[in-house]
Amino acid sequence: MAQSPRYPDEIEIQPVRAPVDVEVAVPGSKSDTNRALPIAALADGTSVIRGALFSNDTHYMAAALNALGIHVTASREDRTFTVAGAGGSIPARSASLVIGNSGTTARFLTALLALGRGEYVLDGVERMRQRPIQPLLNALQQLGVDAVSIHGTGCPPVRIRANGLRGGHTRLDGRESSQFLSALLMVGPCTPDGLTIDIEGDLVSKPYVDLTASTMAAFGATLTNERYRRFVVPGEQRYRATEYQVEPDASAASYFFALAAVTGGRVRVPGLGSRSLQGDLRFVEVLERMGCTVEMTADATEVRGPERLAGIDVDMNAISDTAQTLAAIAPLASGPVAIRNVAHIRAKETDRISAVVTELRRLGVRVEEMPDGLVVYPSPVRPGRVETYDDHRMAMSFAILGCATPGIRIADPGCVAKTFPEFWDTLAAATAGVR
Numbered sequence: 426m427a428q429s430p431r432y433p434d435e436i437e438i439q440p441v442r443a444p445v446d447v448e449v450a451v452p453g454s455k456s457d458t459n460r461a462l463p464i465a466a467l468a469d470g471t472s473v474i475r476g477a478l479f480s481n482d483t484h485y486m487a488a489a490l491n492a493l494g495i496h497v498t499a500s501r502e503d504r505t506f507t508v509a510g511a512g513g514s515i516p517a518r519s520a521s522l523v524i525g526n527s528g529t530t531a532r533f534l535t536a537l538l539a540l541g542r543g544e545y546v547l548d549g550v551e552r553m554r555q556r557p558i559q560p561l562l563n564a565l566q567q568l569g570v571d572a573v574s575i576h577g578t579g580c581p582p583v584r585i586r587a588n589g590l591r592g593g594h595t596r597l598d599g600r601e602s603s604q605f606l607s608a609l610l611m612v613g614p615c616t617p618d619g620l621t622i623d624i625e626g627d628l629v630s631k632p633y634v635d636l637t638a639s640t641m642a643a644f645g646a647t648l649t650n651e652r653y654r655r656f657v658v659p660g661e662q663r664y665r666a667t668e669y670q671v672e673p674d675a676s677a678a679s680y681f682f683a684l685a686a687v688t689g690g691r692v693r694v695p696g697l698g699s700r701s702l703q704g705d706l707r708f709v710e711v712l713e714r715m716g717c718t719v720e721m722t723a724d725a726t727e728v729r730g731p732e733r734l735a736g737i738d739v740d741m742n743a744i745s746d747t748a749q750t751l752a753a754i755a756p757l758a759s760g761p762v763a764i765r766n767v768a769h770i771r772a773k774e775t776d777r778i779s780a781v782v783t784e785l786r787r788l789g790v791r792v793e794e795m796p797d798g799l800v801v802y803p804s805p806v807r808p809g810r811v812e813t814y815d816d817h818r819m820a821m822s823f824a825i826l827g828c829a830t831p832g833i834r835i836a837d838p839g840c841v842a843k844t845f846p847e848f849w850d851t852l853a854a855a856t857a858g859v860r
């Protein structure tokens with residue numbers, strides 16, 4: 426799907442003249458929407474998914490399910506998807522699925538297709554052809570599925586010749602992505618024998634697995650998690666159709682919490698609070714350690730920025746989609762900001778460590794690159810154009826830096842359409858009174 430044509434080649438960010446003091450509504454969670462859709466597709470009966478994200482990533486998921494013969498209807502104005510579940514089977518006997526650069530769609534559907542009977546191909550954009558999927562294919566092969574990387578690259582395109590999935594025991598390498606595990610967990614209830622999955626290596630991005638278990642539970646399926654080393658999903662469970670409410674997206678909220686942090690202002694995000702299972706909400710704890718004041722109720726979170734942010738040394742393995750949010754505002758801190766244990770973000774929309782380092786250096790910032798992270802030193806930030814590498818999080822993160830320092834221009838602003846098509850309007854509204 427093309428990015429929004431109404432965006433120019435670049436956007437210049439106007440710095441704010443005073444601290445922001447706003448409530449910001451962010452769109453539905455990508456992770457929640459892209460779990461609820463395939464689970465609803467496997468349920469008995471018709472589910473309604475409310476508060477859903479409408480963006481490129483969820484479009485690819487919904488369109489692919491439709492191509493598989495599962496009826497998904499979308500009402501963008503109501504932010505609702507209605508899904509006629511196929512009761513654990515895949516109606517289509519063949520399909521060629523287009524998944525853009527949506528990691529969740531690629532990984533979740535690869536496992537889901539193993540439940541089918543027929544031959545399926547799944548392919549994405551150039552960058553998706555560089556993003557790993559072999560650990561998931563290996564795990565499926567151990568379960569007897571003919572699932573291969575067509576060009577032998579360990580990446581899409583993927584071909585699955587499926588003849589139903591009995592279940593059983595498999596091993597999965599957890600070091601590159603948690604999405605492989607989430608993908609297997611979601612199909613487990615629909616197998617006759619269930620799944621026992623032993624994790625090899627340290628599992629990254631663990632909170633996303635808890636989110637998977639919670640969405641599965643909302644549709645009536647259970648699993649056990651043995652210290653993130655072994656997962657057991659009983660077979661012959663039926664997902665029950667349900668009315669499912671998607672939470673606001675915690676990763677999207679991180680940009681506005683960072684806006685409060687860099688302007689010394691206040692941002693409140695409703696709908697996201699201590700009840701949330703989204704790991705990225707813990708980004709506010711990082712900001713708290715840097716001097717922000719955080720107030721969290723059961724369903725709202727408020728961040729107040731300090732006079733000046735302090736430096737920090739932080740392991741962001743569990744919340745790595747917010748690593749760029751932190752890296753982009755890091756030059757404004759009074760001490761070094763070290764972000765560690767995020768080697769896996771080199772395999773996302775772009776090599777995110779390398780991209781952040783390159784773009785911060787372009788703005789005159791002193792940065793050290795490490796194999797698994799970076800250290801940003803307090804630096805004056807000079808005006809310049811920030812390249813975004815077709816990575817929505819590059820654009821959104823550096824836009825927040827641009828709210829605090831003059832002359833930041835963001836290349837290809839339309840790339841935000843992957844998860845937050847309304848980002849620029851939301852940012853304009855949040856800063857309207859103080860430009």
Ligand SMILES: O=C(O)C1=C[C@@H](OP(=O)(O)O)[C@@H](O)[C@H](O)C1
Binds near residue numbers: 455457529601607629
């Ligand atoms: O399961 C999910 O919804 C996601 C898991 C994370 O990926 P990894 O597990 O590959 O780190 C995250 O970066 C991605 O945006 C969404």
Ligand SMILES: C=C(OP(=O)(O)O)C(=O)O
Binds near residue numbers: 529
């Ligand atoms: C890594 C991301 O997405 P995905 O892996 O789902 O493509 C992201 O949204 O930052």
